[in-house]
Amino acid sequence: AQSVTQLDSQVPVFEEAPVELRCNYSSSVSVYLFWYVQYPNQGLQLLLKYLSGSTLVKGINGFEAEFNKSQTSFHLRKPSVHISDTAEYFCAVSEIGGNKLVFGAGTILRVKS
Amino acid sequence: DAMVIQNPRYQVTQFGKPVTLSCSQTLNHNVMYWYQQKSSQAPKLLFHYYDKDFNNEADTPDNFQSRRPNTSFCFLDIRSPGLGDAAMYLCATSRDPGVQETQYFGPGTRLLVL
Numbered sequence: 001a002q003s004v005t006q007l008d009s010q011v012p013v014f015e016e017a018p019v020e021l022r023c024n025y026s027s028s029v030s031v032y033l034f035w036y037v038q039y040p041n042q043g044l045q046l047l048l049k050y051l052s053g054s055t056l057v058k059g060i061n062g063f064e065a066e067f068n069k070s071q072t073s074f075h076l077r078k079p080s081v082h083i084s085d086t087a088e089y090f091c092a093v094s095e096i097g098g099n100k101l102v103f104g105a106g107t108i109l110r111v112k113s
Numbered sequence: 114d115a116m117v118i119q120n121p122r123y124q125v126t127q128f129g130k131p132v133t134l135s136c137s138q139t140l141n142h143n144v145m146y147w148y149q150q151k152s153s154q155a156p157k158l159l160f161h162y163y164d165k166d167f168n169n170e171a172d173t174p175d176n177f178q179s180r181r182p183n184t185s186f187c188f189l190d191i192r193s194p195g196l197g198d199a200a201m202y203l204c205a206t207s208r209d210p211g212v213q214e215t216q217y218f219g220p221g222t223r224l225l226v227l
Contacts, residue, residue, distance in 0.1 A: 004155070009153070032212055032213060034212075036218075041220060042220050043117065043119075043203065043205075043217075043218030043219045043220045043221060044156070044203070044205075044216075044218040045218070046215050046216070049213075049215075051213050090155070090156070094212035097211075098211075098212055099161075099168075099210050099211055099212060100158055100170075100212065101158065101212055101216065102155075103155035103156045103157075104155055105153065105154055105155045106153075106155065
């Protein structure tokens with residue numbers, strides 16, 4: 001079975017500063033990895049996903065994440081955040097060939113002016 | 114715009130009184146999912162439909178049922194809600210099964226049990 005740990009429940013950051021949201025996973029098999037974002041009063045929206053190939057994945061809104069197999073991590077980064085990036089971010093994992101996403105508990109990103 | 118719609122956004126029910134949450138989609142996707150998300154916890158998959166085939170997660174309580182009368186609609190029925198069933202319920206769709214397919218989520222229905 002897979003599991004996901006998002007190490008920070010909340011991350012406050014000033015506008016235009018860089019940010020990293022941490023995600024570690026546990027699995028006995030090879031996995032796919034995902035980041036979803038949930039803006040206030042909206043549903044989850046896919047930011048990016050790693051299925052195979054390059055370990056550096058670029059997503060929407062200037063976000064990127066790097067798959068590190070040895071450290072079982074998939075941290076999300078953005079070099080310069082905006083107020084509009086304030087939201088909750090969820091990391092998720094699934095075994096390759098599976099049909100079930102396992103989510104982390106989420107990290108609330110608060111961008112301050 | 115194609116989307117996933119959940120009504121109502123907030124639902125209040127009484128302990129033990131059956132309640133139904135609804136989800137509709139204009140994406141014409143084959144797969145529809147229901148997740149439960151309790152406060153400060155991860156969304157947890159309850160079950161999903163691939164077309165008319167129902168797939169229940171092993172740890173989903175029997176109190177939770179689902180119906181999919183057609184491609185566009187899917188319902189979550191809670192037969193006898195308990196206080197522990199208060200949560201946000203998220204509906205999602207994907208074109209095909211398999212997690213490599215992007216899932217599109219609705220805004221959720223927040224259920225309060227009195």
